[in-house]
Amino acid sequence: MHTPGTAHPRRWWILAALCLSLLVLVIDNTILNLAIPSLMSELGASPQDIQWIISSYTLAFAGLLLTAGGLADRYGRRRMLIIGLAVFAIASLLASRATSPAVLIAGRALMGVGGSLVMPATMSILVTVFDESERRKAIAAWSTVSLAGILVGPSLGGFLLEHFWWGSVFLVNVPVAVVAIVAAALLMPESTGGVRRADVLGAVLCTVGMVAVAYAVIAAPGHGWDGLATTGVLAFGLGVLAVFVVWELRAPAPMLPLRVFRDRNFAGGTLSVMLLAFAAAGMMLALTQYIQLVMGYGVLRAGLALLPFAASSAAFNMAGATLGRRFSNRVMVTTGMFITAAGFGLLWSLAPDGGYPLLGAALAVMGMGAGLATPAAVTALMGAIPPKDAGAGSAMNSTLSQAGNVLGVAVLGSALTSGYLSRLPAGAPAGARDSLAGAVAMGDPHLIVAARAAFTGSMSVGMAVGAVLSVAAAVFALALLRARPAAVHVSEPTHEATSA
Secondary structure, three states: OOOOOOOOOOHHHHHHHHHHHHHHHHHHHHHHHHHHHHHHHHOOOOHHHHHHHHHHHHHHHHHHHHHHHHHHHHHOHHHHHHHHHHHHHHHHHHHHOOOOHHHHHHHHHHHHHHHHHHHHHHHHHHHHHOOHHHHHHHHHHHHHHHHHHHHHHHHHHHHHHHHOOOOHHHHOHHHHHHHHHHHHHHHOOEEEOOOOOOOHHHHHHHHHHHHHHHHHHHHHHHHOOOOHHHHHHHHHHHHHHHHHHHHHHHOOOOOOOHHHHHOHHHHHHHHHHHHHHHHHHHHHHHHHHHHHHHOOOOHHHHHHHOHHHHHHHHHHHHHHHHHOOOOOHHHHHHHHHHHHHHHHHHHHOOOOOOOHHHHHHHHHHHHHHHHHHHHHHHHHHHHOOOHHHHHHHHHHHHHHHHHHHHHHHHHHHHHHHHHHHHHOOOOOOHHHHHOHHHHHHHOOHHHHHHHHHHHHHHHHHHHHHHHHHHHHHHHHHHHHOOOOOOOOOOOOOOEEEOOO
């Protein structure tokens, strides 16, 4: 019988299985963009179909995270992890064999459902099988896999698309998910938050509200903020979420323990993670285009060009686990966020004809900052959550991080497009005004130079915004986080069963 919050004898093997479960989600979320041209030509997908193929996953994933976290706490974290991986594998198989955009959209949405069950379970299981002395190191490894997966995705996608058909980018998920399921069944203990009444109304309100808000943010770039498809749905979603908050504060057995927001460590860690996710999502959106369309790198070379970020973040993730024994979470997060701001400053100075050394140095600095800040922020916020609420707390962290990603792509993506258009020459043809890729495809050397300069100028504004957000995250961490890491609550009753 294992007590939550203490060291499990198989904890490092369990961590490996959790990282494998996380990796399949992260890679899939970054691998799809490279397959867009193949989907349009081989599946007959329109630009609107492409938007929904990408967005359907995010919509289901973000909309169901909080509900999934509550289900994990009530019915078992290992159980929800295994069910989520099974759903994800089946949906990936369905997506790989799709013969129409509609089937692929349905498959992607089902993948989002599976992902929403997996993500909060990984962190909540991690918290229950590691004690406080080793938890920071475990979270650092978890974060390293997450960051590395973001960068491995494009390289792996390029390789698969170069040698196989577009469905291979989904089919690759199946064997990885199967291995993760077997590892979870054999290695992980089952844990719950104790027997509580089901908060059905809370789950319905949360799901409806989150799906509505996510839909509005996703639809905004195409429909604008003045249409019913955005402002109306957004207002509806925010209204439902407001009712959800009121209900959770009064419910006898709430799905989401909102009291954790009273803890400064949880609030400070969550705000820092969300702001960093917002800035990082916009950075990756811009850099993937800059490297391929401005610098002229191919798909595989572009993926390799981003490796300094992965290598640096991995190194400082693990170094941060050691430094965290000497310095508080507040010091680690604040320092990391200021370093991240410096990395954005280097990216701001990129020029259309700039070489790779400056970009590589900027990515290494960014990785250093993220590597120091992210594990400390997650350690702070998860340390504020009693083990019985680990699933719901982890889901809240994942939800806000996902919200930061969606908002970063939507807001900074829209700013990048509008800034690019405003910097183009007045007489630029329609194809060039559609996108930088359209301008490059036209083959006019003068137009390409002008378009690359316009894109780089617009990108610089986005990097300046990223620097400001990183400084804001540092200020929040400095003001809210306690100087000493809070002790993890382990005294509240939990139900624990041994692993199969």
